[in-house]
Amino acid sequence: MLLNLVINARDAMPQGGKLLLETANVVLDEDYVKDHPHARPGPYVMISVTDTGCGMTPEVMERIFEPFYTTKEVGKGTGLGLSVAYGIVKQHDGLIHVYSEPDKGTTFRIYLPRFEGEAEKALDLVEPEIRGGTETILVAEDDPGVRSYLVTVLREAGYHVVEARNGVEAVEQYVRHMETVDLLVCDMVMPTMGGEEAVAMIRRGGRRIPVVFMSGYPGRVNGVPGPSASDTVFLEKPIKRREFLKAIRSLLD
Numbered sequence: 653m654l655l656n657l658v659i660n661a662r663d664a665m666p667q668g669g670k671l672l673l674e675t676a677n678v679v680l681d682e683d684y685v686k687d688h689p690h691a692r693p694g695p696y697v698m699i700s701v702t703d704t705g706c707g708m709t710p711e712v713m714e715r716i717f718e719p720f721y722t723t724k725e726v727g728k729g730t731g732l733g734l735s736v737a738y739g740i741v742k743q744h745d746g747l748i749h750v751y752s753e754p755d756k757g758t759t760f761r762i763y764l765p766r767f768e769g770e771a772e773k774a775l776d777l778v779e780p781e782i783r784g785g786t787e788t789i790l791v792a793e794d795d796p797g798v799r800s801y802l803v804t805v806l807r808e809a810g811y812h813v814v815e816a817r818n819g820v821e822a823v824e825q826y827v828r829h830m831e832t833v834d835l836l837v838c839d840m841v842m843p844t845m846g847g848e849e850a851v852a853m854i855r856r857g858g859r860r861i862p863v864v865f866m867s868g869y870p871g872r873v874n875g876v877p878g879p880s881a882s883d884t885v886f887l888e889k890p891i892k893r894r895e896f897l898k899a900i901r902s903l904l905d
Contacts, residue, residue, distance in 0.1 A: 654673075657760050659797040664705025664706050664707075664757075665706075669703060672701075673702075674699070676697075677698075678695075680694060688749070703759075704756070705757055707756050707757055709754055713750055713752055717738040717748075747762070747763040784897065787904055788811070789811050790816065790837065791806070792821065792836065792839060794839060799817070802896070809897055819842050819850030820844045830857075836864070840866065862904065864899050
């Protein structure tokens with residue numbers, strides 16, 4: 653959630669600027685609830701992300717949480733980042749508000765209900781490290797921040813990585829490196845060509861190359877084999893390092 657908001661703030665400041673993250677314990681009172689009908693009074697944790705970027709018009713602000721709505725150039729994003737953040741906040745009975753002025757910047761404020769009881773003690777379990785490898789993996793992801801994270805995780809685990817920004821590039825890169833690519837990691841929703849179509853084109857060559865599909869909106873995926881398929885695994889975003897590496901080894905071993 654925070655990663656999506658920070659990436660959005662970064663993209664709003666192509667020439668640089670200031671990014672501020674703040675947290676605070678707050679109490680939403682009855683006056684606040686009157687102005688925000690979906691809010692409930694009580695104690696909350698507030699998280700804010702502020703940038704000094706290009707800002708937004710009122711018309712844009714009305715639509716920013718809609719899935720696939722984006723003001724970015726083709727290939728620069730899918731418009732899912734803010735809708736994913738909105739969905740996560742709502743799943744936790746929270747609120748998310750945006751304040752913005754063109755040419756001045758934007759602030760997102762998130763309010764999550766505060767837990768007042770004692771925290772549960774963490775189990776003292778040390779899980780064994782997931783084994784890496786030296787295989788070559790093709791990563792197709794249009795979001796630069798997410799792609800960078802995945803590539804870093806894979807390289808730290810010893811893998812060789814080939815990168816693609818969309819489905820078309822994924823097919824091109826696979827054709828270029830088909831002798832060495834052992835596995836595909838594909839986002840389901842990408843500009844130009846999505847992951848499902850790209851994988852279908854690659855597999856038409858006769859090789860059932862193993863695939864890790866990813867999506868922040870699993871409900872939009874139709875006909876994609878689940879984790880039970882021997883050559884395909886589906887992971888929901890945000891991607892967790894351990895789960896990601898475990899899925900890869902399950903397909904390669």
